[in-house]
Amino acid sequence: MELICPHCSAINRIPEARLNQNPNCGKCGQALHTGLPVDLTTTTFDRYITRNQLPVLVDFWASWCGPCKMMAPTFKQVGTELASRVRFAKVETEAEQALAARYQIRSIPTLVLFKDGKEHARMSGALDANGLKQWLRSQDVN
Structure with missing residues:
Protein backbone atom coordinates (compact mmCIF):
# COMPACT_ATOMS: atom_id res chain seq x y z
CA MET A 1 0.00 0.00 0.00
CA GLU A 2 1.32 3.47 -0.86
CA LEU A 3 1.18 6.28 1.71
CA ILE A 4 2.40 9.83 1.36
CA CYS A 5 4.52 11.07 4.24
CA PRO A 6 2.78 14.04 5.93
CA HIS A 7 6.19 15.60 6.66
CA CYS A 8 8.26 15.29 3.46
CA SER A 9 5.65 14.10 0.90
CA ALA A 10 7.71 11.01 0.01
CA ILE A 11 5.84 7.99 -1.31
CA ASN A 12 6.18 5.01 1.03
CA ARG A 13 5.20 1.41 0.28
CA ILE A 14 3.87 -0.27 3.41
CA PRO A 15 2.45 -3.81 3.63
CA GLU A 16 -1.19 -3.64 4.73
CA ALA A 17 -0.39 -5.89 7.67
CA ARG A 18 1.97 -3.19 9.03
CA LEU A 19 -0.47 -0.25 8.83
CA ASN A 20 -1.37 -0.60 12.52
CA GLN A 21 2.29 -0.85 13.60
CA ASN A 22 3.04 2.91 13.40
CA PRO A 23 5.31 2.78 10.32
CA ASN A 24 7.89 5.49 9.68
CA CYS A 25 8.80 7.23 6.44
CA GLY A 26 11.68 5.64 4.56
CA LYS A 27 13.02 9.05 3.57
CA CYS A 28 12.73 11.32 6.63
CA GLY A 29 12.17 8.68 9.34
CA GLN A 30 9.13 10.40 10.86
CA ALA A 31 5.81 8.71 11.65
CA LEU A 32 3.47 8.15 8.69
CA HIS A 33 0.43 8.15 11.01
CA ASP A 46 -3.03 16.19 -6.20
CA ARG A 47 -0.07 14.09 -5.08
CA TYR A 48 -1.56 13.58 -1.62
CA ILE A 49 -5.01 12.64 -2.95
CA THR A 50 -3.94 10.40 -5.83
CA ARG A 51 -0.95 8.58 -4.30
CA ASN A 52 -2.40 7.69 -0.88
CA GLN A 53 -4.08 4.32 -1.12
CA LEU A 54 -5.99 4.90 2.09
CA PRO A 55 -9.11 7.07 1.78
CA VAL A 56 -8.41 10.77 2.31
CA LEU A 57 -10.93 12.99 4.10
CA VAL A 58 -10.44 16.67 3.27
CA ASP A 59 -11.95 19.45 5.38
CA PHE A 60 -12.46 22.58 3.25
CA TRP A 61 -12.59 25.41 5.80
CA ALA A 62 -11.86 29.12 6.41
CA SER A 63 -10.35 30.92 9.38
CA TRP A 64 -13.33 33.29 9.71
CA CYS A 65 -15.90 30.43 9.84
CA GLY A 66 -17.33 29.78 13.31
CA PRO A 67 -18.59 26.24 12.58
CA CYS A 68 -15.19 25.42 11.03
CA LYS A 69 -13.43 26.51 14.22
CA MET A 70 -15.88 24.51 16.34
CA SER A 84 -4.32 3.87 10.23
CA ARG A 85 -7.55 3.72 8.16
CA VAL A 86 -8.14 7.24 6.82
CA ARG A 87 -5.82 10.13 6.03
CA PHE A 88 -7.14 13.49 7.28
CA ALA A 89 -6.30 16.73 5.49
CA LYS A 90 -7.40 20.36 5.49
CA VAL A 91 -7.65 22.99 2.76
CA GLU A 92 -7.98 26.62 3.83
CA THR A 93 -10.34 27.96 1.15
CA GLU A 94 -9.28 31.61 1.42
CA ALA A 95 -5.63 30.74 0.79
CA GLU A 96 -6.39 28.01 -1.77
CA GLN A 97 -9.20 29.56 -3.80
CA ALA A 98 -8.29 27.54 -6.90
CA LEU A 99 -8.90 24.27 -5.03
CA ALA A 100 -12.16 25.57 -3.57
CA ALA A 101 -13.32 26.54 -7.07
CA ARG A 102 -12.13 23.25 -8.59
CA TYR A 103 -14.21 21.26 -6.11
CA GLN A 104 -17.11 23.73 -6.21
CA ILE A 105 -17.07 24.41 -2.48
CA ARG A 106 -20.20 26.51 -1.89
CA SER A 107 -20.41 26.32 1.90
CA ILE A 108 -17.97 25.59 4.66
CA PRO A 109 -17.07 23.46 6.37
CA THR A 110 -17.38 20.89 3.60
CA LEU A 111 -15.89 17.43 4.01
CA VAL A 112 -14.91 15.56 0.86
CA LEU A 113 -13.91 11.91 1.02
CA PHE A 114 -11.56 10.73 -1.72
CA LYS A 115 -10.99 7.07 -2.55
CA ASP A 116 -8.51 5.96 -5.19
CA ALA A 121 -18.66 11.43 -0.97
CA ARG A 122 -19.30 14.93 0.33
CA MET A 123 -20.90 16.42 3.45
CA SER A 124 -21.45 20.09 4.23
CA GLY A 125 -21.80 21.40 7.76
CA ALA A 126 -20.09 20.79 11.08
CA LEU A 127 -20.32 17.36 12.71
CA ASP A 128 -19.57 16.14 16.20
CA ALA A 129 -17.22 13.16 16.69
CA ASN A 130 -19.98 10.55 16.68
CA GLY A 131 -21.59 12.08 13.60
CA LEU A 132 -18.28 12.16 11.75
CA LYS A 133 -17.49 8.54 12.61
CA GLN A 134 -21.00 7.45 11.64
CA TRP A 135 -20.75 9.28 8.31
CA LEU A 136 -17.38 7.63 7.60
CA ARG A 137 -18.83 4.19 8.46
CA SER A 138 -21.69 4.86 6.03
CA GLN A 139 -19.02 5.42 3.35
CA ASP A 140 -17.40 2.03 4.11
CA VAL A 141 -14.53 3.56 6.02
CA ASN A 142 -14.22 1.61 9.25
Whole structure:
Protein backbone atom coordinates (compact mmCIF):
# COMPACT_ATOMS: atom_id res chain seq x y z
CA MET A 1 0.00 0.00 0.00
CA GLU A 2 1.32 3.47 -0.86
CA LEU A 3 1.18 6.28 1.71
CA ILE A 4 2.40 9.83 1.36
CA CYS A 5 4.52 11.07 4.24
CA PRO A 6 2.78 14.04 5.93
CA HIS A 7 6.19 15.60 6.66
CA CYS A 8 8.26 15.29 3.46
CA SER A 9 5.65 14.10 0.90
CA ALA A 10 7.71 11.01 0.01
CA ILE A 11 5.84 7.99 -1.31
CA ASN A 12 6.18 5.01 1.03
CA ARG A 13 5.20 1.41 0.28
CA ILE A 14 3.87 -0.27 3.41
CA PRO A 15 2.45 -3.81 3.63
CA GLU A 16 -1.19 -3.64 4.73
CA ALA A 17 -0.39 -5.89 7.67
CA ARG A 18 1.97 -3.19 9.03
CA LEU A 19 -0.47 -0.25 8.83
CA ASN A 20 -1.37 -0.60 12.52
CA GLN A 21 2.29 -0.85 13.60
CA ASN A 22 3.04 2.91 13.40
CA PRO A 23 5.31 2.78 10.32
CA ASN A 24 7.89 5.49 9.68
CA CYS A 25 8.80 7.23 6.44
CA GLY A 26 11.68 5.64 4.56
CA LYS A 27 13.02 9.05 3.57
CA CYS A 28 12.73 11.32 6.63
CA GLY A 29 12.17 8.68 9.34
CA GLN A 30 9.13 10.40 10.86
CA ALA A 31 5.81 8.71 11.65
CA LEU A 32 3.47 8.15 8.69
CA HIS A 33 0.43 8.15 11.01
CA THR A 34 0.60 11.32 13.05
CA GLY A 35 -3.16 11.56 13.45
CA LEU A 36 -2.87 15.26 12.70
CA PRO A 37 -4.60 16.64 9.63
CA VAL A 38 -2.19 17.60 6.86
CA ASP A 39 -2.52 21.13 5.45
CA LEU A 40 -2.79 20.82 1.69
CA THR A 41 -2.07 23.48 -0.90
CA THR A 42 -2.58 23.68 -4.63
CA THR A 43 0.97 22.35 -4.99
CA THR A 44 0.60 19.34 -2.66
CA PHE A 45 -3.08 18.44 -3.12
CA ASP A 46 -3.03 16.19 -6.20
CA ARG A 47 -0.07 14.09 -5.08
CA TYR A 48 -1.56 13.58 -1.62
CA ILE A 49 -5.01 12.64 -2.95
CA THR A 50 -3.94 10.40 -5.83
CA ARG A 51 -0.95 8.58 -4.30
CA ASN A 52 -2.40 7.69 -0.88
CA GLN A 53 -4.08 4.32 -1.12
CA LEU A 54 -5.99 4.90 2.09
CA PRO A 55 -9.11 7.07 1.78
CA VAL A 56 -8.41 10.77 2.31
CA LEU A 57 -10.93 12.99 4.10
CA VAL A 58 -10.44 16.67 3.27
CA ASP A 59 -11.95 19.45 5.38
CA PHE A 60 -12.46 22.58 3.25
CA TRP A 61 -12.59 25.41 5.80
CA ALA A 62 -11.86 29.12 6.41
CA SER A 63 -10.35 30.92 9.38
CA TRP A 64 -13.33 33.29 9.71
CA CYS A 65 -15.90 30.43 9.84
CA GLY A 66 -17.33 29.78 13.31
CA PRO A 67 -18.59 26.24 12.58
CA CYS A 68 -15.19 25.42 11.03
CA LYS A 69 -13.43 26.51 14.22
CA MET A 70 -15.88 24.51 16.34
CA MET A 71 -15.34 21.36 14.27
CA ALA A 72 -11.52 21.58 14.11
CA PRO A 73 -10.85 19.78 17.44
CA THR A 74 -13.33 17.04 16.50
CA PHE A 75 -11.69 16.58 13.09
CA LYS A 76 -8.30 16.29 14.79
CA GLN A 77 -9.61 13.84 17.44
CA VAL A 78 -11.27 11.52 14.92
CA GLY A 79 -8.19 11.80 12.68
CA THR A 80 -6.07 10.51 15.55
CA GLU A 81 -8.46 7.64 16.26
CA LEU A 82 -8.67 6.54 12.61
CA ALA A 83 -5.08 7.35 11.56
CA SER A 84 -4.32 3.87 10.23
CA ARG A 85 -7.55 3.72 8.16
CA VAL A 86 -8.14 7.24 6.82
CA ARG A 87 -5.82 10.13 6.03
CA PHE A 88 -7.14 13.49 7.28
CA ALA A 89 -6.30 16.73 5.49
CA LYS A 90 -7.40 20.36 5.49
CA VAL A 91 -7.65 22.99 2.76
CA GLU A 92 -7.98 26.62 3.83
CA THR A 93 -10.34 27.96 1.15
CA GLU A 94 -9.28 31.61 1.42
CA ALA A 95 -5.63 30.74 0.79
CA GLU A 96 -6.39 28.01 -1.77
CA GLN A 97 -9.20 29.56 -3.80
CA ALA A 98 -8.29 27.54 -6.90
CA LEU A 99 -8.90 24.27 -5.03
CA ALA A 100 -12.16 25.57 -3.57
CA ALA A 101 -13.32 26.54 -7.07
CA ARG A 102 -12.13 23.25 -8.59
CA TYR A 103 -14.21 21.26 -6.11
CA GLN A 104 -17.11 23.73 -6.21
CA ILE A 105 -17.07 24.41 -2.48
CA ARG A 106 -20.20 26.51 -1.89
CA SER A 107 -20.41 26.32 1.90
CA ILE A 108 -17.97 25.59 4.66
CA PRO A 109 -17.07 23.46 6.37
CA THR A 110 -17.38 20.89 3.60
CA LEU A 111 -15.89 17.43 4.01
CA VAL A 112 -14.91 15.56 0.86
CA LEU A 113 -13.91 11.91 1.02
CA PHE A 114 -11.56 10.73 -1.72
CA LYS A 115 -10.99 7.07 -2.55
CA ASP A 116 -8.51 5.96 -5.19
CA GLY A 117 -7.88 9.60 -6.06
CA LYS A 118 -11.52 10.38 -6.88
CA GLU A 119 -14.24 12.13 -4.94
CA HIS A 120 -16.37 9.45 -3.28
CA ALA A 121 -18.66 11.43 -0.97
CA ARG A 122 -19.30 14.93 0.33
CA MET A 123 -20.90 16.42 3.45
CA SER A 124 -21.45 20.09 4.23
CA GLY A 125 -21.80 21.40 7.76
CA ALA A 126 -20.09 20.79 11.08
CA LEU A 127 -20.32 17.36 12.71
CA ASP A 128 -19.57 16.14 16.20
CA ALA A 129 -17.22 13.16 16.69
CA ASN A 130 -19.98 10.55 16.68
CA GLY A 131 -21.59 12.08 13.60
CA LEU A 132 -18.28 12.16 11.75
CA LYS A 133 -17.49 8.54 12.61
CA GLN A 134 -21.00 7.45 11.64
CA TRP A 135 -20.75 9.28 8.31
CA LEU A 136 -17.38 7.63 7.60
CA ARG A 137 -18.83 4.19 8.46
CA SER A 138 -21.69 4.86 6.03
CA GLN A 139 -19.02 5.42 3.35
CA ASP A 140 -17.40 2.03 4.11
CA VAL A 141 -14.53 3.56 6.02
CA ASN A 142 -14.22 1.61 9.25
